Amino acid sequence: MTHLARRTRRGARRGTRRGTRRGTAALAALLLLPAALAACTSEPPDPATQPASDGSGHDVGVQLFQWTWDAIADECTTTLGPAGYAWVLTSPPNEHITGEPWWTSYQPVSYRLESRLGTREQLAAMVETCHDAGVDVRVDAVVNHMTGQDAPGTGWAGSSYEHYEYPGIWTTTDFHHCGLTPGDDIALYLDRAQVQTCELLNLADLDTGAPRVRERLAAYLQDLVDLGVDGFRIDAAKHMAAEDVAAIVGALPDDIAVMQEVIRGSAEPITPEEYTANGQVYEFTYGKELAGVVAGSPGLALELGEATARYVPSDDAISFVENHDTERNGSTLSYRARTDDALATVLMLAGTYGTPQVYSGYAFDDTDTGPRQGADGRVLDAACGPAPAPGDDLAPGDWVCQHRWPQVAGMVGWRTVVGDAPVVDTWSQGDAVALGRGQRGFVVVNLGDDELRTTLATSLPDGEYCDVLAGGEDCAATRVRDGQVDVVVPAGAAVAWDVSRTR
8 A cells, every 4th residue: 555545544534733543443342332222222322321432532642662663563453452542652763873771762863764673664564553553653753952972973774973963964053052051061941042052961952943954854754754653752842942843843744743842840931831832742740740649649630730820731731640751760650659650540541631641661770771672782572471560570671561551551441431521520538539521431549558438429320330440351340329339449449430341
């Protein structure tokens, strides 16, 4: 199939730049449920009590950090598509410096699509495979800078480079030389000019205000679009003026998703709000405050995203519990928090703020250590255990596979069912919190050290419901009668019910 034909076929299923594809095999199965139920009754079912049919809940993405293209392709087919994930975010695909640490991927040498994660051909095959599984592909795009190496070197695919010289691509005149600090490194984040024209950790800072630089970077992104890529995470967007980012992404098709890394800092002059005209931004405040909520009062999770002074509007936000940077710098939760990490993700997926991005990486002791690699430096394909779960005994380098945790994968499907139904029936007490989503779903999270036993009001229709977070096919049904449900939740656990799985 030609690229043009492939994109034409998929065009009707694609959303706007801020949207995602609406259809997956799992979603299609859910959409058949209302018709099947209607055929068995004398009156048509109330749409409010049926799974969402408009795809409004099919929006969850997952960052598969440092996964190879072959491993992502397999995961799209076996796990992401069936679970209901809408998109996957990959690590940077371009040629980079050599070395073991993970951050070598974030020091570009050229825009050849050859990296230790795979070749151009493997990348293209992965995109096609994920599309066939109903999963969009977004890639991490490093366009603010090149390498941070002072000595000349040779990149992964054989391209030579110096700090400010990249033959056939850039010369020293294509970079900022800010002259504002010793060594041209950023020293003060309260100074806009330093943040956007000086160097971040010695990384050669491209002059993204120059037309030639903008055109070359846009051509790199377009090359990826031509391979079928559906969107981009713009790395270090804060270190480029918002109008520079706009110029780089502005020529891309309107249905290409744009997600910008703009870390909100106290009293800093550069804010995420400046960038929302270009696409969505990562709302770091959400992840940081969610970590505090989990450690303190879970009931405050119901208020996350509502403080307009601290958050961009929901439609503009990518919400997340952790990412590859924050799990290393300690500003958010990480896999080391075990069930707290899983339950924080449950709370994120249960709510309505932002477009959620789940994170999945590997265990580490040293924050610089990269994923396991072969003798030639290529990253080894990710391998999840038979039943990944929070608290697994992991050695450094083991893949954590948070996206497969039953609490997380179950909530992705739950979110697909509830769609855009409003938050109702909120309840909190001590270390526990509960909320419903219209008449389609209900979730209870117990972050305490003791079992929770109580009776709660719910808008779920009367009937018997299976816990979608339990995993497996067995169902210990919970009855809803007269809008009441008797809840039993073990310590450090959650339960969730929705109208797609009843008995």
